[in-house]
Amino acid sequence: MKQKLWKNKVIYQIFPRSFYDSDNDGNGDIRGIINKLNYLSDLGIDAIWLCPVYDTDFADAGYDVKNYKSIWKIFGDLNDFEELTRKAKLLNINIIMDIVLNHVSSKHPWFKKACLSSKNIEHNYFIWRDKLSKNEKANSIFGGSAWEYVKSVDKYYFHLFSKEQVDLNWEHPDTIKAMADIIDFWYKLGVRGFRLDAIKHISKVFPDGKNNDFSWGPTAVKQLQKFNEIAFKDKKDIFILGESSGISKAEAIKYGTGKQKISSNFYNFAWWSIGWGKETGRNGYDPSWDYKDFLLKMKSFQESKKIPPDLMTNFLSNHDTSRAISRWGDENIFHNESAKTLALLQFSLKGIPCIYYGEEIGMLNPKFLSKNEFKDVDALNAYKLLVGKRKIYSDSEMTKYLNINGRDNSRTPMSWSDDINAGFNDGHLPWIKNGFDYKTNNVKKQLKDKDSILNFYKKIIKIRNSNKYKKILVDGESKMQLLNNGAFKITRKYNDKKIIVIVNLQKIYVKFKNLDYGKKIISSWSDNKKSKNILRPYESIMFLE
Numbered sequence: 001m002k003q004k005l006w007k008n009k010v011i012y013q014i015f016p017r018s019f020y021d022s023d024n025d026g027n028g029d030i031r032g033i034i035n036k037l038n039y040l041s042d043l044g045i046d047a048i049w050l051c052p053v054y055d056t057d058f059a060d061a062g063y064d065v066k067n068y069k070s071i072w073k074i075f076g077d078l079n080d081f082e083e084l085t086r087k088a089k090l091l092n093i094n095i096i097m098d099i100v101l102n103h104v105s106s107k108h109p110w111f112k113k114a115c116l117s118s119k120n121i122e123h124n125y126f127i128w129r130d131k132l133s134k135n136e137k138a139n140s141i142f143g144g145s146a147w148e149y150v151k152s153v154d155k156y157y158f159h160l161f162s163k164e165q166v167d168l169n170w171e172h173p174d175t176i177k178a179m180a181d182i183i184d185f186w187y188k189l190g191v192r193g194f195r196l197d198a199i200k201h202i203s204k205v206f207p208d209g210k211n212n213d214f215s216w217g218p219t220a221v222k223q224l225q226k227f228n229e230i231a232f233k234d235k236k237d238i239f240i241l242g243e244s245s246g247i248s249k250a251e252a253i254k255y256g257t258g259k260q261k262i263s264s265n266f267y268n269f270a271w272w273s274i275g276w277g278k279e280t281g282r283n284g285y286d287p288s289w290d291y292k293d294f295l296l297k298m299k300s301f302q303e304s305k306k307i308p309p310d311l312m313t314n315f316l317s318n319h320d321t322s323r324a325i326s327r328w329g330d331e332n333i334f335h336n337e338s339a340k341t342l343a344l345l346q347f348s349l350k351g352i353p354c355i356y357y358g359e360e361i362g363m364l365n366p367k368f369l370s371k372n373e374f375k376d377v378d379a380l381n382a383y384k385l386l387v388g389k390r391k392i393y394s395d396s397e398m399t400k401y402l403n404i405n406g407r408d409n410s411r412t413p414m415s416w417s418d419d420i421n422a423g424f425n426d427g428h429l430p431w432i433k434n435g436f437d438y439k440t441n442n443v444k445k446q447l448k449d450k451d452s453i454l455n456f457y458k459k460i461i462k463i464r465n466s467n468k469y470k471k472i473l474v475d476g477e478s479k480m481q482l483l484n485n486g487a488f489k490i491t492r493k494y495n496d497k498k499i500i501v502i503v504n505l506q507k508i509y510v511k512f513k514n515l516d517y518g519k520k521i522i523s524s525w526s527d528n529k530k531s532k533n534i535l536r537p538y539e540s541i542m543f544l545e
């Protein structure tokens with residue numbers, strides 16, 4: 001498995017339905033992304049990871065693919081897509097395609113044929129049971145049983161996610177060949193990056209039936225290596241990003257380096273569950289979450305010599321989380337400072353940074369009023385399961401918690417301006433509600449303000465790319481230390497050069513004996529007040545020692 005040197009790249013993730021709506025039908029589209037390429041190039045990013053754009057019923061936001069070689073008509077067509085990759089290339093931006101390997105839509109032609117008769121070849125592409133034994137009472141990740149009955153064949157099929165997402169049988173050789181063929185298709189259209197969705201789940205061979213989180217099953221490595229060999233062997237200029245939620249340090253080393261390598265890079269999920277419900281995950285909330293976890297959960301990844309700078313991609317939020325500032329920062333007076341502190345933290349670490357659309361202007365959770373405003377299958381199932389069936393929450397509690405951690409929070413229209421619909425389009429009602437703060441917080445406004453969050457992102461990207469700091473910030477070793485006063489100290493070191501970052505992730509003043517760690521490179525507070533012994537709320541500073 002070869003890959004271009006991506007360690008010094010910055011990735012930008014787009015949720016296409018909410019980025020920019022070029023034809024004013026309420027849905028973002030590929031032309032919308034083309035229109036905004038100059039904006040992205042000015043921001044300084046090197047690659048765009050596109051959440052799925054294939055033909056879909058959008059049962060799980062496009063992760064239910066009906067045809068892997070097509071574009072959903074709401075998003076445009078293959079000509080638009082080709083134009084996107086071509087124009088992006090001219091700006092030195094690569095496109096990363098989201099490849100959904102674990103399952104297909106229940107409307108995919110294979111599954112339709114599979115349901116017509118057990119004798120059809122396609123029937124074996126899926127996982128079936130005539131009867132459900134005790135061991136097979138598996139639960140889907142979105143709640144409820146993972147087995148669904150099909151009358152025409154009198155059998156149950158397996159779906160780890162929603163029932164509209166049918167798990168593929170990776171033990172069947174056709175599956176691997178078909179997926180490799182899809183990679184070829186997009187490669188020919190100019191795609192040079194591939195995000196492999198939910199790869200830890202592809203192997204479902206559990207002889208004892210006991211492992212019911214269906215992660216890293218016994219044939220995962222064998223099958224994924226076979227897939228890599230067929231899909232990527234002749235492609236020397238690509239980047240592979242494995243999505244394996246909650247991956248541990250040991251797993252990242254095991255599956256990202258050495259003999260069992262199946263992906264050249266993994267997302268680092270160290271932070272994603274901070275503040276989630278202990279039992280209910282992102283459909284709940286834990287008010288006792290501790291900001292120190294940012295350090296404690298990341299430290300071992302950062303300090304391990306076995307984790308090279310290009311093995312992990314670090315993110316604050318994505319389409320599976322809510323907005324980072326609403327979760328962990330301050331939505332009010334320290335909005336700017338907390339957004340910049342989180343950005344500074346992310347960009348100070350070893351690993352490839354991935355910015356989620358809107359994060360660069362500090363977008364917030366939109367505040368959904370009731371169940372009717374949610375679109376996400378996971379959120380709607382949560383009302384059914386946690387309110388209806390298990391009675392853990394009342395209806396209003398559910399709304400409250402989903403407003404904190406639910407996935408729809410990060411799927412709202414990008415705030416481009418203070419015009420109608422945040423400048424997302426020319427006035428057609430968007431498919432999902434708008435943020436509440438776009439009048440005061442939007443791209444147009446922030447472009448004009450030199451101290452805006454957006455301009456901070458531009459600066460921090462430039463710093464990372466500059467000849468002066470690149471080696472230290474990209475290749476340097478990394479140490480994380482919790483200081484007695486509660487601030488974090490991150491030390492990046494390359495040969496005899498050192499960058500020290502002091503991070504205050506709290507809404508309080510923090511005292512220091514001496515805050516002089518060297519020459520200030522950038523700070524999350526934009527005034528130039530110099531205090532030698534106090535950090536203000538969310539004040540974080542990067543120094544060259």
Ligand code: TEU
Nearest residue numbers: 060063100141161197198244245319320
């Ligand atoms: O997410 C996969 C994913 O999050 C699971 O691997 C994880 O184990 C689970 O959420 C446990 O918390 C990807 C996409 O990012 C997501 O949007 C999709 O819904 C999902 O796959 C299904 O395609």
